[in-house]
Amino acid sequence: MNKPADIARADITRLSVGLGSRSYDIVIGPHLLEEIGARIASLRPGARVGIVTDAHVAERHLATVEASLKAAGLTSSAIVVAPGEGSKNFATFEHVIDELLGARIERRDLVLALGGGVIGDLSGFAAAALRRGVDFVQAPTSLLAQVDSSVGGKTGINSRHGKNLVGAFHQPILVLADTSVLDTLPLREFRSGYAEVAKYGLIDNAAFFAWLERKWKDVFAGGPARIEAIATSCAAKAAVVARDELETGDRALLNLGHTFGHALEAGAGFSQRLLHGEAVAIGMAQAFRFSAAQGLCSPDDAARVSVHLRAVGLPTRIADIPGELPDTDGLMRLIGQDKKVSRGALTFILARGIGQSFIARDVDPAAVRAFLDAERA
Incomplete structure (x- = not known):
């Protein structure tokens, strides 16, 4: 296992994603970007670092990262995207690859993803493709990325046919979740990430969901509750990834809310009208309502999910999305592009109750269509 040199810190949590020789650490705590150079240098001494980030994150955090890398004796080049x-x-994927090649990032160098889920997915896919694979480090700067997309090696880009349909499994060598950067996150972005935190309770940890119902205001406020929520989420994700790295089995449970949610995201044009976590929130509420309509879980459980998501300020219904969306036929076509579809058969993550989600294969399209008609009404 590749492990960075220990930097003595009492205020960090360290978890491991157990993948044999490709295992890596998730380090969670405040002010970690200031140490990122030392941590990377201990893993890849002398490596060139291609930093991929976006304009908003660069304005706030790029100088800190570049200074830390320089202090550790590492050369870096920054690629800033919209x-x-x-x-x-x-187009952006091609641009990033071209810039990394121009910066002479070679097989023994690495890519650093500095940003939210979009940057992590884009950078990871670029690292997977560059010279047939170079190492990369995730430095997630959004709550959503810290608890979900930065862990597990799923990378990719969107197509006009749907979300995340082009990509690769490519594990990072380190995930560094600096909780201090979340203090600069807009409230809407933090709420969006919180949907993925709630997801871990809804999948298989009813006690965690009940804890969130009591403690969500403390998670939003920061401090120990926020770190506990992030660590619990990352531990859950790490355990699933270790069991099912390539999503051939129960890793699909992590897609609770995503089949409906991805279709809504695509229908909204992957725009600011609907952030990813907002789409997941609606999708999870729909998954529970659909489960209740099929007699799989109680209407009370479905209502409880929606009540909590609404309490934190997240949308729970299609009507909460501003602007026009595709009709039911259009949404069904987008659902049909979901990655879990197998030979045309629809697969959903449904629930028998809070913390009792399961993979439902060959779901009746007519039932989904009728449900969407009722949702839209």
Whole structure:
């Protein structure tokens, strides 16, 4: 296992993603960007670092990272792209690859993803493709990225056919989750990330969901509750990834809310009208309502999910999305592009209750269509 040199800190949490010789650490705590150079240098001494970030994150955090890398004796080049889901496309991917090659990032060097989920997905896919694979480090700067997309090696970009349909599994060598940077996150972005935190309780940890119902205001305020929520989420994700790295089995449970959610994101044009976590929040509420409609879980459980998500300020219904969306036929076509579809059969993550999610294969399209018609009404 590759492990960075220990930097004595009483205020950090360290977890491991157990993948044999490709295992790596998730380090969680405040002010970690100031130490990123030393931590990377202990893993890859003398490596060149290609930093991929977006304009918003660069303004706040790029100078800190560049100074830390320089102090550790590492040379770096920064590639700054436009913020937002719109950058997860072929044109930006080509631009990033070209810039990394221009910066002479070679097989023994690495890519540093400094940003939210979009940057992590884009950078990781670029690292996977560059020279047939170079190492990369995740430095997630959004709550959503810290608890979900930075862990597990799923990288990719969007296509006009749907979200994340082009990509690769490519594990990082380190995930550095600096909780201090979340203090600069806009409230809407933090709420969006919180949807993925709630997801871990809804999948298989009813006690964690109940804890969030009591403690969510403390998580938003920061401090120990925030770190505990992030660490619990990362531990859950790490355990699933270690069991099912390539999503051939129960890792698909992590997609609770994503089948409906991705279709809504695509329908909204991958725009600021609907952030990823907002789409997941609606999708999770829909998954529970659909489960209740199929007699799988109680309407009370479905209502409880929506009540909590609404309490934190997240949307729970299609009607909460501003602007026009595709009709039911259009949404069904987008659902049909979901990565979990197998030979045309629809697969959803449904629930028998809070913390009792399961993979439902060959779901009746007519039932989904009727449900969407009722949702839209």
